[in-house]
Amino acid sequence: MKKYIYIFLLFFFVSQTNAHTSHYAGINVINMEIIRNGQVIGYSNYFFEHEDNVMTVKNYTQFKVKLLGATIFSISSEAIEKYEDNKLVFFKSNTFQNNKEKFVNLKYDKKLNKFIIDGSSFKGEADVDNVIGNWWNQKILTANSQISPLSGSVKEQNVNLLKKEIIELYGKDYEVLHYKLKSKNENLPKEKKLDFDIWLDPQKGLIVKIAYERMGKWEYRLKNFE
Numbered sequence: 001m002k003k004y005i006y007i008f009l010l011f012f013f014v015s016q017t018n019a020h021t022s023h024y025a026g027i028n029v030i031n032m033e034i035i036r037n038g039q040v041i042g043y044s045n046y047f048f049e050h051e052d053n054v055m056t057v058k059n060y061t062q063f064k065v066k067l068l069g070a071t072i073f074s075i076s077s078e079a080i081e082k083y084e085d086n087k088l089v090f091f092k093s094n095t096f097q098n099n100k101e102k103f104v105n106l107k108y109d110k111k112l113n114k115f116i117i118d119g120s121s122f123k124g125e126a127d128v129d130n131v132i133g134n135w136w137n138q139k140i141l142t143a144n145s146q147i148s149p150l151s152g153s154v155k156e157q158n159v160n161l162l163k164k165e166i167i168e169l170y171g172k173d174y175e176v177l178h179y180k181l182k183s184k185n186e187n188l189p190k191e192k193k194l195d196f197d198i199w200l201d202p203q204k205g206l207i208v209k210i211a212y213e214r215m216g217k218w219e220y221r222l223k224n225f226e
Helices: 002-018
Strands: 029-036 039-051 054-067 070-084 087-097 100-109 114-119 123-127 145-147 154-169 172-183 195-201 206-213 217-225
Touching: 029 054, 154 206, 154 217, 172 206
Parallel strands: none
Antiparallel strands: 029 039, 029 217, 039 054, 054 070, 070 087, 087 100, 100 114, 114 123, 145 154, 154 172, 172 195, 195 206, 206 217
């Protein structure tokens, strides 16, 4: 009996991930800390603006990895994405990764019903079912592919629900669903593969934690939101 109740609860919580961006109408700010090997090294903060049927999301991400006092890896990024009637119509980002510039310019073409992407790694059309690979949007857990917010590349993905958990962050307990997100193409180079553990609070509709390993153990943690 307990098994069937558990399955029902999982089905209920998963159904919550299908909310439109209107689900974020009450959100103004999402602040995340970036942690590597147990140390805070930066942040990724999202700011929301709501006006009639338009939602604008601005993101500022910065972090530095140092070794013996020298910076060995760094990111400084600014991005803006715009939604009209819950549909992505515009995205733009500029990023400096180790002083190398990356960028994305995306627009929705209504006639083609396609995204037109001009990015540092990809230029061309993309299906409108793609999501921008940012951590504020729970739709990343239901999409079949995502667009890199740094370079514009399109990557197919598989997402699997692992289990229901309770985790503690900054003195607060969250009842969450634990997902695994991986690249569909197993032949990609390791540094280009998607391989993330993601924890979603389905009641709030917020991703509260992301973890992965690449030159160390990384976590993005939801510090607060308004």
